[in-house]
Amino acid sequence: MAEQTLVDPANWSCPAPIRDQPVVVMGHGGGGALSAELIEQIFAPAYGNALLAGMTDSAVLQLGGARLALSTDSYVVRPLFFPGGCLGDLAVNGTVNDLAMSGARPAYLSAAFVLEEGVQLSVVERIAQAMGEAAETAGVTIATGDTKVVEAGHGDGVYVTTAGVGLVPERVDIRPQRARPGDAVIVSGPIGLHGVAVLSVREGLEFGVEIASDTASLADLVATMLDVTPDIHVLRDPTRGGLAASLNEIARASGTGVRLNERAIPVPDAVASACGFLGLDPLYVANEGRLVAFVPPTEADAVLDAMRAHPQGAGATRIGECVTEHPGMVVVATGLGGTRVVDLPLGEQLPRIC
């Protein structure tokens, strides 16, 4: 559209004047408060149904006697290729993981490309091959697709939208509303790698060691966890907006509080250095191969053991618990004995991260 936003997201302040603008800003795609407002104020009323209001990564439906999960995401990451993966890996793993976060066994994906005129066919081919390989690793089939082409200057090489369906086992009921005080909060491994990896190539930064994205399918890890107990309360993959956004959504949906132990949160040294250098908080940085789980306290140790025995959960750690205090809020007990509130981000620290 010809009309430009008058707001520079780099100059955001609080309270954010951006919400008074009648135009789309980058933050609407960031998975934070602005994204939630789009859903609450525009999409849910327009579609007129209750499923969207659940704010889950995937919808769970009954169809033909089967209990299905359905999910979709568009992928617009920039650059297309980065250490540890590419847009193709994200497009498969991201939708596979969204299905897995409802406890589903992902089965089939669709893949729709919006290509920009002039992009090399070899680039399209590399992305498609990465998608095929990621699908094979995740145990899913890309069953159908579509391709559209837009004129140069109306895209950015390749955008891919995947959707997926999977089967949700009986007795499994995983959703943010089910968090209960006492639940152990477990993260499956070190955080912040995807966001820092993308940022490092985008901005041409070097941090001494190469940081690779954690993009991976979590479907098998989830199946392993469900083998321990079907009574896992909540699963979430902390992508856009990072751990902070996921935990805030869970706290709000369930009306419980979340208390984290800062020292227990696994932040790799390289991520901590990069975030310190750039003024980012690792809690808000995107991950593409991690999950956070809310598990009843009686099951927590057994689930942790099973996760640590799985390649995708080797770094699994208990980082906090669900509490009755401060309902709807996420609080971190700092290493110095204080506490700080971790709020829902307004937008995204790093746009176009997935």
Add this chain to the structure above:
Amino acid sequence: MAEQTLVDPANWSCPAPIRDQPVVVMGHGGGGALSAELIEQIFAPAYGNALLAGMTDSAVLQLGGARLALSTDSYVVRPLFFPGGCLGDLAVNGTVNDLAMSGARPAYLSAAFVLEEGVQLSVVERIAQAMGEAAETAGVTIATGDTKVVEAGHGDGVYVTTAGVGLVPERVDIRPQRARPGDAVIVSGPIGLHGVAVLSVREGLEFGVEIASDTASLADLVATMLDVTPDIHVLRDPTRGGLAASLNEIARASGTGVRLNERAIPVPDAVASACGFLGLDPLYVANEGRLVAFVPPTEADAVLDAMRAHPQGAGATRIGECVTEHPGMVVVATGLGGTRVVDLPLGEQLPRIC
């Protein structure tokens, strides 16, 4: 991408030099021969499965005891609003129709937006509302979604990708490979309206009367046809590439010939005038609310009667038959007693038509 194509699609000639270029051109999104080459040469090998090779509008799968259809399409139509509808209507009806073309009863959709920074929120809202209304009319639920935002100059206001699932009734087996010599070829109503409607607003042309897009759900019409007989051989909605592309794909997939009676093809006067003026062939112009059916000759009259009694099939007409001669080819018997070959288009006469 910075690299521009060196080929001007306006100067296409045959044999097409465009195929020797290693870059994406507009024709790759046109639903013709170039689109088919992308699938055959890049996507099907990369994804490594046989479902894609079927070249159907939707994949039919077994999952949890249910027989499901899964389909997806991205919508990049320009302009966003046109007589008879908008991008939102297309995004719902298009995917609903792709599901219906395998005989499925569409049930649930996903909707993923790629928004360009700076687009008015009111535009997003109008499109979302049109989607909600179209979904209600079609009897489907938009169950899940996603929103990404890209910087100004990397999109075109709003792109929407929908995916959908539906249930395929037992005994129904509808796919292009099932066309048989003797089958009646039936089109559900007048052709060319969508393409001419979009073109008229895009180019600021007036044709005396306003031509409105035919965008509509065909799900209920298909259910009505299947009530007459489950033994419908092929269904296709002739969108990009028009009736010519759909019939060529069916002829090639089934190894049969298709012979049309030019006088029987329902081309509205306004479409004929516009096409004559613009040098377009109505057989290649996109439709968004029409289907073409291949029906056993013994069932053809009963199916036609049922279609004509349905609002979406009021203009249903038998336009030709499936023959043993010229396998893989589509031929039209002209009004002057001659015949001409109708080939698969290379790209699309009108880019970004859906």
